[in-house]
Amino acid sequence: MKLEQQVRASRVAGFSAAVQFILQVFHYIVPYHWVASRLARWGVKGQRLVVALPYLWLLLFFFIPFLIVLKISFSLTQLSMPPYQPLVQWTGEQLNQLRLNINPGNFQYLWQDSLYLDAFLNSIKVAGIATLITLLIGYPMAYAIARSSVQWRGVLMMMVILPFWTSFLLRVYAWIGILKNNGLLNNFLLWLGVIDEPMVMLQTNFAVYLGIVYSYLPFMIMPLYATLEKMDLTLLEAAKDLGCRPLRAFLTITVPLSMPGIVAGCMLVFIPAVGEFVIPSLLGPSDSLMIGKVLWTEFFNNRDWPVASAVAIALLLVLVVPMVCFQRAQARTAEAGEA
Amino acid sequence: MAPTPIDPVFVREPWHDPKAEPYIRIEQVTKRFGEFVAVNEVSLNIYRSELFCLLGGSGCGKTTLLRMLAGFEQPSSGKIFIDGVDMSDIPPYERPVNMMFQSYALFPHMTVEQNVGFGLKMEAKPKSEIADRVADMLKLVSMSQYGKRKPHQLSGGQRQRVALARALIKQPKLLLLDEPLGALDKKLREHTQFELVNLQEKLGVTFVVVTHDQEEAMTLATRIGVMDHGRIVQVGTPKEIYEFPQSKFVAEFIGSVNVFEGQLIDDQSDHVRVACPELDCPVYISHGISSAPKATLWVAIRPEKIELSLVPPAQQENWARGVIKEIAYLGDLSVFLIRLNSGKTVRVTRPNRWRHEDEHMTWEQEVFLHWHDTSPVVVSA
Numbered sequence: 001m002k003l004e005q006q007v008r009a010s011r012v013a014g015f016s017a018a019v020q021f022i023l024q025v026f027h028y029i030v031p032y033h034w035v036a037s038r039l040a041r042w043g044v045k046g047q048r049l050v051v052a053l054p055y056l057w058l059l060l061f062f063f064i065p066f067l068i069v070l071k072i073s074f075s076l077t078q079l080s081m082p083p084y085q086p087l088v089q090w091t092g093e094q095l096n097q098l099r100l101n102i103n104p105g106n107f108q109y110l111w112q113d114s115l116y117l118d119a120f121l122n123s124i125k126v127a128g129i130a131t132l133i134t135l136l137i138g139y140p141m142a143y144a145i146a147r148s149s150v151q152w153r154g155v156l157m158m159m160v161i162l163p164f165w166t167s168f169l170l171r172v173y174a175w176i177g178i179l180k181n182n183g184l185l186n187n188f189l190l191w192l193g194v195i196d197e198p199m200v201m202l203q204t205n206f207a208v209y210l211g212i213v214y215s216y217l218p219f220m221i222m223p224l225y226a227t228l229e230k231m232d233l234t235l236l237e238a239a240k241d242l243g244c245r246p247l248r249a250f251l252t253i254t255v256p257l258s259m260p261g262i263v264a265g266c267m268l269v270f271i272p273a274v275g276e277f278v279i280p281s282l283l284g285p286s287d288s289l290m291i292g293k294v295l296w297t298e299f300f301n302n303r304d305w306p307v308a309s310a311v312a313i314a315l316l317l318v319l320v321v322p323m324v325c326f327q328r329a330q331a332r333t334a335e336a337g338e339a
Numbered sequence: 340m341a342p343t344p345i346d347p348v349f350v351r352e353p354w355h356d357p358k359a360e361p362y363i364r365i366e367q368v369t370k371r372f373g374e375f376v377a378v379n380e381v382s383l384n385i386y387r388s389e390l391f392c393l394l395g396g397s398g399c400g401k402t403t404l405l406r407m408l409a410g411f412e413q414p415s416s417g418k419i420f421i422d423g424v425d426m427s428d429i430p431p432y433e434r435p436v437n438m439m440f441q442s443y444a445l446f447p448h449m450t451v452e453q454n455v456g457f458g459l460k461m462e463a464k465p466k467s468e469i470a471d472r473v474a475d476m477l478k479l480v481s482m483s484q485y486g487k488r489k490p491h492q493l494s495g496g497q498r499q500r501v502a503l504a505r506a507l508i509k510q511p512k513l514l515l516l517d518e519p520l521g522a523l524d525k526k527l528r529e530h531t532q533f534e535l536v537n538l539q540e541k542l543g544v545t546f547v548v549v550t551h552d553q554e555e556a557m558t559l560a561t562r563i564g565v566m567d568h569g570r571i572v573q574v575g576t577p578k579e580i581y582e583f584p585q586s587k588f589v590a591e592f593i594g595s596v597n598v599f600e601g602q603l604i605d606d607q608s609d610h611v612r613v614a615c616p617e618l619d620c621p622v623y624i625s626h627g628i629s630s631a632p633k634a635t636l637w638v639a640i641r642p643e644k645i646e647l648s649l650v651p652p653a654q655q656e657n658w659a660r661g662v663i664k665e666i667a668y669l670g671d672l673s674v675f676l677i678r679l680n681s682g683k684t685v686r687v688t689r690p691n692r693w694r695h696e697d698e699h700m701t702w703e704q705e706v707f708l709h710w711h712d713t714s715p716v717v718v719s720a
Contacts, residue, residue, distance in 0.1 A: 237411055238444035240431045242458035243509065256448045 066316075073309035076103045084305050106310035116294065116311060120318060123291040126205075126280075127273035130212040131220075134269050135262065137213065138220035142261075143254075145221070146228035157225065160218050172211055172282050179207055179283070207283035208290075212273050220265040227261030228254070260329055267326035271319055291315055352576075353386040354562065360423075362387040362545055363408070363513060368417030370403050370569075377403040379569035380417070390539050390546040392556040395566035396592070401549045404566075405515050408547060409438045422512055432461075437511040441518040443502035445490040451477070451501050452486040458509040476504040479538070496527050503535075507542065516548045520555060532558045553593050557581070565589050581641075587718050590639040597645070597685050598718070599638045612656075613638050613717065617683040623656040625712040637718045642686040644714035647675065647706050658709040661685065663702055677706060 075084040089099045110116040145156045179201040186198040239249040277292030298308035353359040361384035370378040378400040393401040410431035456473045480500040520528045557577040584590035605612035665676035675687045
C-alpha cells in the first residue's frame with residue numbers, strides 16, 4: 001500500500017519533471033520573450049492576439065466566402081466556367097475602360113417568381129412548427145433531467161448527446177429504414193395488428209417533422225437544461241409558501257426564469273431547420289418546397305449560380321432577425337447573471 | 340361575576356400561565372432522512388405574539404423543524420398544530436404561515452412591487468387592493484421609493500426588507516424567519532435586529548426565528564429554544580438561558596463560560612457546596628439545585644462574574660489563585676486568561692471603566708480570583 005503510493009508519487013514527480021524539462025526546451029527553441037517584446041513594440045499584446053485568432057478564422061472562412069457569394073449574387077449567368085460573368089471587366093487596353101456588370105435582377109427574380117417566396121414561407125412554417133414540437137418534447141425532458149439526482153444527471157445528459165457519436169447523415173438514413181413501407185415501424189404495427197396494410201410515412205411532411213425534431217432535439221435540451229439546472233429551487237418554495245399551487249408556480253416562476261434557455265434552444269433549432277436540406281430531400285415528399293432544396297436545385301441542376309447565391313443571401317437576411325433576437329436574449333441573460 | 344383578573348406577568352410571559360392555550364403546538368415530532376435523524380422527538384409550545392428563537396449549531400435540526408412548520412417537509416412522526424388546526428395534511432400553499440428565506444428567495448424576474456404583491460395575487464384579490472396593501476407594506480419597511488426596481492438592483496439590506504414585506508403582506512398567523520440577518524454585515528445587522536423586534540411588536544404576529552448566532556437570539560427573542568443533535572435541550576428567556584443553563588452544552592454554547600468538574604459535598608435546600616479538584620477551595624452556591632445529585636457534576640461560572648485582585652480575598656470559599664497568561668484589550672473590556680495552580684486556564688473579563696486602572700495587572704503576575712456565591716451554577720453533562 002505504502003509502496004504503491006510512493007511509486008505513484010514518484011511517477012507524478014517524474015511526469016511533472018518531464019513537463020518542466022519540455023517547457024524549458026521550448027523556451028530555448030521558441031524565443032517567447034523576443035517575440036513578445038517585438039509584438040509589444042508594434043502595439044500588439046498577447047491578450048489581443050488570442051482574441052484575434054477566432055476573428056481571423058471567421059474572416060477567412062465566413063466573411064470572405066460571404067463576400068464571394070454576395071459578389072456572385074449580383075452577376076449575370078453565362079455558359080462558361082465558372083458559370084457567371086465577372087463583376088468588373090476590362091473592355092480595352094486602358095485602365096479607365098472598366099465595365100461594371102452589376103445585375104440586381106437576381107433579387108428581383110426572387111420576388112417575381114412565387115416559387116422562391118413560397119419556398120421561404122414554407123421553410124419558415126416547417127421550421128417553426130418543428131421548433132414548437134421540439135420545445136414541447138424537449139422542455140419536459142430537460143426539466144426531468146435537471147430535477148433528477150446529481151449522479152443521474154450526467155448519465156442522462158450523456159444519453160441526450162450520445163446520438164452525435166454517429167454521423168447525422170447516417171441517422172437520417174436510418175429513419176428511411178424505419179419509416180419505409182416494408183420498414184421496421186410498419187412491420188411492427190402490422191405484427192401488432194394495429195394496421196392492416198402499411199402506412200405511407202416516408203416522403204411525407206410527417207417524416208420531415210419527425211426528422212427535424214429527432215435531429216435537433218439535443219440542441220433544444222442542452223440550453224434548457226443549463227437554465228433549469230441552475231435555477232434556485234427555493235424560489236419555488238417561496239412561491240408555494242405565498243399560496244401558489246405547483247402548476248401555477250411552474251407557469252409564473254419556472255417558465256419565465258427559463259426563458260433564456262427557451263429562446264436559445266428555439267434559435268438553435270429554428271435557424272438550421274429553415275435552411276435544412278438533407279432531411280426534406282431524404283425523408284420528405286419529392287415536391288416539398290424547402291428553401292434549402294431550392295438552393296440545391298438552382299445550384300446543381302440549373303447551374304444558375306447567381307440566382308442560387310441570391311437565394312442564399314436572402315436566406316441569410318431572413319435569418320438575421322431571429323439571430324439578433326437570440327443575441328439580445330443572450331446579452332440580457334449575461335446582464336442578469338452579473339447582478 | 341367579575342372576570343378573574345389576569346396576572347400581568349402572564350400577559351408578557353404566557354408560558355408561565357397554566358391556563359394559556361399555546362398557539363403552535365409541536366407534539367413529539369421526529370424527522371428522519373434515511374438513517375439520519377434530523378429532528379428527534381421535539382415537543383414545544385409557542386404562544387401568540389411570541390418571538391421564539393430556535394438556536395443551535397449547523398446540523399442541529401433547527402432549519403428542518405422550521406421547514407416542517409412551513410410544510411416543506413412532513414414529520415416522520417408526531418403532529419404540528421397551528422391555532423388548534425392539525426397541519427399534517429395541509430400543503431404549504433394552504434397554511435396560514437409565511438416564511439422569510441435565508442437567501443430571501445426574491446423572484447428575480449419581478450419588480451419589488453410584484454414580489455411583495457405576489458401572495459395577494461395568488462389569493463386573486465382585486466388589483467386596487469393589492470396596490471394599496473403593497474404600498475402600505477413598502478412604507479412599513481421604508482422601501483416605498485424602490486417599488487419599481489428589480490431585486491438585483493437592491494443592496495442586501497434592502498432585499499431583506501422586501502423579503503420581510505413579502506412574507507408579512509398576507510398577515511400570516513405565523514412568520515418563519517430562517518437566519519433573517521445572516522446575509523447582512525455587522526453594523527446593519529444590529530440596526531435591523533431592533534427594527535425587526537419593533538415591527539413584530541407593532542404587528543403582533545407570532546415569529547419563529549432560526550439562527551446560529553446567540554447574540555441575535557438574545558436580542559430578538561422572548562424565548563429561546565436551544566437545539567443540539569435534533570433535540571431541544573433547553574427552553575427559556577434569554578436571561579434564563581444565560582444565567583441558569585441546565586447543561587454544560589447550553590452553558591458553553593451561549594457566551595463563554597468556565598466549567599469545573601466537581602463533586603457535591605453538601606446538599607441543602609438553600610445552598611450547596613461542591614468540591615472541585617481544579618480549584619483550591621470548595622465552591623459555595625447560595626441556592627439549592629433541583630436536579631438529583633449525581634456523583635459528578637459541573638460548576639459553571641461566567642467570565643464577567645469573576646473578579647480579580649492582587650491581595651488575597653477575605654472570604655474562605657469561592658476564590659482561587661493563578662498567574663496571568665494572556666491579556667486581550669478589547670476597548671470596552673479586557674479578557675484575562677489565568678492559569679491556576681492545577682493547570683486549568685480560567686477566562687475572566689473586566690470592564691474598562693477607568694482610563695487608568697489603580698491596580699495595574701500584567702503578564703506573569705500572580706492574582707486572586709473570587710466570585711459571589713450567587714454566580715456559579717451547577718450544570719449536568
